[in-house]
Amino acid sequence: MSQIELGHVVGVAHTTWRFNQDADTLEEEIFHCVQRALANAGLSMDDVTGIVTGSSDQLDGRSISMMLTSGSVGGPGREIVNVSSSGEHALVLAAMRMASGRQRVHLVVSWGCPSEADLDALDVLKCEPFFLRDLGVGRIAAQAMAASTYVDRFGLDVDMLTSFVDSLGVRDPSESLNAEWLSWPIRSIDLPPLVNGVTALVLGTNDVARDLGQRSVRIAGMGWQSGSYRLEDREYNTAASGADAVRRAMIASGSTLEQCVATEWHFLNPFHAFETIEALDLAPPGGGATWFPAQIAKGNFGTSYAGDTLFSTGLDRVAALVDRLIGFADARRDGSVGPVSGLAHAVNGFTGQGGTAFVMEVSK
Amino acid sequence: MRGVAVVGIGQTGYQTNFDETYPELVYRAARLTLDDARCRLADVDAVVMPMAPEALSGVVQADQWVVDAAAAIGKPYMRINTGGSTGLMAVEAAYWHIASGLADRVLVVGADKVRESGSAQQVLNMIWDPFYERAMPLNTITMLAFQAVRFMEKYGVGEEEMARVAVKNRLNGTRNPMAHLREAVTQDEVLASRRIAWPIKLYDCCPQSSGGAGVLLVAEDCLPKDSPKPAWITGLGCSAETYWMGDRMGPAAIGDHGEAPALQESSLLAYKMAGIENPAQQIDVAELYAPFSNTELHAIPDAGLCAPEEVASRLWRGEFDFDGRMPVNPSGGVMCANPISVTALVRVAEIALQLQGRAGDHQVPDVRTGVATGNGGDHQFFGTMVLSNEQRGPKI
Numbered sequence: 106m107s108q109i110e111l112g113h114v115v116g117v118a119h120t121t122w123r124f125n126q127d128a129d130t131l132e133e134e135i136f137h138c139v140q141r142a143l144a145n146a147g148l149s150m151d152d153v154t155g156i157v158t159g160s161s162d163q164l165d166g167r168s169i170s171m172m173l174t175s176g177s178v179g180g181p182g183r184e185i186v187n188v189s190s191s192g193e194h195a196l197v198l199a200a201m202r203m204a205s206g207r208q209r210v211h212l213v214v215s216w217g218c219p220s221e222a223d224l225d226a227l228d229v230l231k232c233e234p235f236f237l238r239d240l241g242v243g244r245i246a247a248q249a250m251a252a253s254t255y256v257d258r259f260g261l262d263v264d265m266l267t268s269f270v271d272s273l274g275v276r277d278p279s280e281s282l283n284a285e286w287l288s289w290p291i292r293s294i295d296l297p298p299l300v301n302g303v304t305a306l307v308l309g310t311n312d313v314a315r316d317l318g319q320r321s322v323r324i325a326g327m328g329w330q331s332g333s334y335r336l337e338d339r340e341y342n343t344a345a346s347g348a349d350a351v352r353r354a355m356i357a358s359g360s361t362l363e364q365c366v367a368t369e370w371h372f373l374n375p376f377h378a379f380e381t382i383e384a385l386d387l388a389p390p391g392g393g394a395t396w397f398p399a400q401i402a403k404g405n406f407g408t409s410y411a412g413d414t415l416f417s418t419g420l421d422r423v424a425a426l427v428d429r430l431i432g433f434a435d436a437r438r439d440g441s442v443g444p445v446s447g448l449a450h451a452v453n454g455f456t457g458q459g460g461t462a463f464v465m466e467v468s469k
Numbered sequence: 470m471r472g473v474a475v476v477g478i479g480q481t482g483y484q485t486n487f488d489e490t491y492p493e494l495v496y497r498a499a500r501l502t503l504d505d506a507r508c509r510l511a512d513v514d515a516v517v518m519p520m521a522p523e524a525l526s527g528v529v530q531a532d533q534w535v536v537d538a539a540a541a542i543g544k545p546y547m548r549i550n551t552g553g554s555t556g557l558m559a560v561e562a563a564y565w566h567i568a569s570g571l572a573d574r575v576l577v578v579g580a581d582k583v584r585e586s587g588s589a590q591q592v593l594n595m596i597w598d599p600f601y602e603r604a605m606p607l608n609t610i611t612m613l614a615f616q617a618v619r620f621m622e623k624y625g626v627g628e629e630e631m632a633r634v635a636v637k638n639r640l641n642g643t644r645n646p647m648a649h650l651r652e653a654v655t656q657d658e659v660l661a662s663r664r665i666a667w668p669i670k671l672y673d674c675c676p677q678s679s680g681g682a683g684v685l686l687v688a689e690d691c692l693p694k695d696s697p698k699p700a701w702i703t704g705l706g707c708s709a710e711t712y713w714m715g716d717r718m719g720p721a722a723i724g725d726h727g728e729a730p731a732l733q734e735s736s737l738l739a740y741k742m743a744g745i746e747n748p749a750q751q752i753d754v755a756e757l758y759a760p761f762s763n764t765e766l767h768a769i770p771d772a773g774l775c776a777p778e779e780v781a782s783r784l785w786r787g788e789f790d791f792d793g794r795m796p797v798n799p800s801g802g803v804m805c806a807n808p809i810s811v812t813a814l815v816r817v818a819e820i821a822l823q824l825q826g827r828a829g830d831h832q833v834p835d836v837r838t839g840v841a842t843g844n845g846g847d848h849q850f851f852g853t854m855v856l857s858n859e860q861r862g863p864k865i
Contacts, residue, residue, distance in 0.1 A: 109570050162522060163523070163529045166599075167596060167598075168522040168595040169522050169551075169846055171551070171846075172552065172850075175849070181710055182730075182731070187550050187558075188548060188562075189520070190548035194548075201568075201569040204571070205569045207568075231528070231529040235490070328545075329546070330544055331516075331536045331544065332536075333542050334535075334537055335537065454530075454536070459536075
């Protein structure tokens, strides 16, 4: 078990709203989500001592997005900082601040608002200007390059592999029949649905968690790392950094994947899912697809197929895990009182370039 | 809590543009920093990158592009983004990596190529909300012209005082080989320079700079062998203003646009942590984030270095000069180089150099404690860092 006290999640809220839907402004959505997280914790903004936000300027359509949204999260007059490498990095930084003893109640908020962005233009502008931009290797094309490498490496049947998405039960399988090819071997049905969303977590110290007297979820360990921007330098692998982050988090927490009663995964597409499972030695090379049916049957895991904001999805996986662990603990009927652990996995950067993982633990 | 020190410092120098690409600048800054610290790449536990606004580089999320150049492959990595204060906030983030016990050595490295964007002010116009302020049209110069007018009215200073600040900083810049602007200007030249947004004139403004910089932070028990003398981070803090400038004006204001309450708050936090009760007496040198001459006039009192009513008289007495009682921006400051993403990091680096006795021709004698500040957004996000050549237990 980690000797470093990274804090407890004492409040959580997350919201998604789909494209082209009349909704509040982004600032209003963030404000409401933060208020719900604080209410969930039984705290108010007056209790908050520090804030870390995670925002993407280009997705939000502003040169420095957090300027406007700072007010929605209670930034004025508080120790606030913003990360822009990924939404879940906001939790990493907040946990380090908690571990240092600087903060007592800390807010972590991230969001993604892809409906407001010209994603095709961003795809081009995200490519470095010397090689990739001229080739047009954007988000989907890069994923397809990695996926096709995976398929070729093992001589796999694409139709069989992509039925994975249907098996998750997140949409009608009949949609798969006419799904368009985006870039072989990826079809539109293979990608998680893009959504706008906000996730807010309230962290508290051991004392705060104890004083609140309700279930809280301890951050037992975390790991994060980046890989090369260049897919060719990663041998077109999109899963290595995410898997390494999981290993780091497991070592930090003293847990194993087998001990996790629930897992939440950030998958870019089915092939990335299979590679991730294989990189963690949960399935043999080329056999990642075989791992999922049993897990789906157990019902103890979730994925980014619930909705992908393109930036805060990793933090949303953490929030989903917190909900799942508390639900698991609440529903326990066997009289046991020991801790239960879960894993949240996230990826970031250019096509799985970076990875982050958190091992969370609930006890009572 | 563990002591954390700056040991390695790397700067590429600053100029209008470089033939090197953005990753090449970052790589050079990383190499210079690690070499300076006598630290091997393999011994770096994590990397933090400052970058803001990314639109200046012309590549969306360009930090992902430069992970390789920043020596971050296979290491924990994150990017901080709080506008102009990003560089100092990145150092603060690195501090928490070490103070928490999760890392022993953290590299903070970045670069900017502001001229790549063509018009930086066009990019900076887009920091404002699209409904009210963007259309005015605001940019960082007009925003701070409002600030200047308010400060002038409140404290009775004028364009002469602004020019005096510019003369001081430009003279300081002549002693700093890294500075972008290295030619002195006279009081008359500043006052006669082209008006940009009254009362700000051309020579009251910072340049659009490119360049890279880095610092290596190390835990007290992991100092590299033969590394430069450690500059200990003894205090830090940050705070924010409201985004809406209108809410900093008028009878219902929750701040004062002429000053920076958040800089006062961040400085109080940092001084408290460092055990400093009287910064005007206990601080020996300051590197304050002041891209325009008028912003230094409020930053000095907001950082607790004198009362606001005294700043003009002390300025004329030369107290903030290089050889004054409280040298402010002996490097020439932001007015002599502003590679935005790393500008506030350079403030920390310059204080560290002063504490290490390695500031060369702009070395201030007998420096024991210094303060660096950062300012980002629309005069919104402020950070303060206190460094000392004596290791003291930080008071969290």
